Amino acid sequence: MNSLDSIGNARLIVREVEKAIVGKDDVIIKVLLALIARGHILMEDIPGVGKTTLAVSLSKALGLQYNRVQFTPDVLPSDITGYSIYDKESGQMRYQKGAVLCNLFLADELNRATSRTQSALLQAMEEGEVTVDGKTYPVPQPFVVIATQNPTGAKGTQMLPDSQMDRFMLRLSLGYPSHEDEMEIIRRRQSGIPLETVSQVVDREKLMEIRRQADQVYIKESVIDYIVSLCEKTRHDPRIVQGASPRAALALTALAKATAWIQGRDYVLARDIRFVFHDCIAHRLLWSQELPDEAAKDAVLEELFQAVKAPAVK
Numbered sequence: 001m002n003s004l005d006s007i008g009n010a011r012l013i014v015r016e017v018e019k020a021i022v023g024k025d026d027v028i029i030k031v032l033l034a035l036i037a038r039g040h041i042l043m044e045d046i047p048g049v050g051k052t053t054l055a056v057s058l059s060k061a062l063g064l065q066y067n068r069v070q071f072t073p074d075v076l077p078s079d080i081t082g083y084s085i086y087d088k089e090s091g092q093m094r095y096q097k098g099a100v101l102c103n104l105f106l107a108d109e110l111n112r113a114t115s116r117t118q119s120a121l122l123q124a125m126e127e128g129e130v131t132v133d134g135k136t137y138p139v140p141q142p143f144v145v146i147a148t149q150n151p152t153g154a155k156g157t158q159m160l161p162d163s164q165m166d167r168f169m170l171r172l173s174l175g176y177p178s179h180e181d182e183m184e185i186i187r188r189r190q191s192g193i194p195l196e197t198v199s200q201v202v203d204r205e206k207l208m209e210i211r212r213q214a215d216q217v218y219i220k221e222s223v224i225d226y227i228v229s230l231c232e233k234t235r236h237d238p239r240i241v242q243g244a245s246p247r248a249a250l251a252l253t254a255l256a257k258a259t260a261w262i263q264g265r266d267y268v269l270a271r272d273i274r275f276v277f278h279d280c281i282a283h284r285l286l287w288s289q290e291l292p293d294e295a296a297k298d299a300v301l302e303e304l305f306q307a308v309k310a311p312a313v314k
């Protein structure tokens with residue numbers, strides 16, 4: 001692996017997305033990590049902070065085919081997966097593609113949809129294909145879902161079930177911008193639409209090659225043991241009803257390898273795991289009722305993380 005190439009490509013992508021998203025470098029990098037690691041992202045945030053802008057700017061910078069669906073209770077599973085329609089000329093049923101058959105699919109406000117419509121995404125997310133009328137159609141590659149979820153208590157929403165939350169590699173939040181960043185957002189709007197200035201810097205073939213390079217990043221046996229120990233720690237704490245699954249351990253491993261890749265290394269360090277641990281693990285856990293809020297949960301997760309000794313990798 002050429003370290004200059006990996007660092008250069010990552011910087012190019014981040015710099016291009018930054019034209020439309022101000023002051024959120026960590027979130028941009030983590031979304032890129034999930035893309036490299038073949039994972040899906042859940043953005044849990046209030047409306048209007050730039051979730052759609054982030055998805056569109058990323059698709060432009062990477063040359064990805066982008067589709068968006070605004071989820072409401074009347075959106076049907078067939079709107080997502082597609083449907084068969086009778087073709088008079090051929091006298092046969094013809095498949096009409098659904099919105100999910102693209103490279104980057106934005107499922108906006110996913111938790112406003114019915115359970116049936118939410119579950120229509122699962123086969124595409126997990127298996128990279130959809131089935132309609134007994135026939136299976138692969139989604140284009142690369143493929144990633146960015147789903148947004150309104151905060152708990154927003155009118156007309158229901159929380160995603162834990163089995164579906166576990167399908168997302170990362171849960172992220174953009175949050176409010178700082179005072180200076182919000183001023184910069186307003187300044188940039190005075191001279192045009194920043195999203196229109198985002199250009200393609202990497203194509204789909206290059207992204208697939210980046211994924212293959214990240215797959216080849218070496219992970220030492222002691223680092224694998226560290227990842228498993230971290231996940232096991234969440235399974236044996238009385239404050240956590242349901243700990244991290246083996247899928248979580250696999251996701252953490254893939255993200256750590258992607259993190260090493262964008263830093264130009266062909267081996268994983270403990271700090272790579274540290275960078276993505278909370279965002280990869282927190283949303284997969286079922287917590288005891290004793291913990292009052294997210295801050296308390298984050299504190300427990302940090303305590304568990306600190307309790308596992310990191311390996312020394314030379």
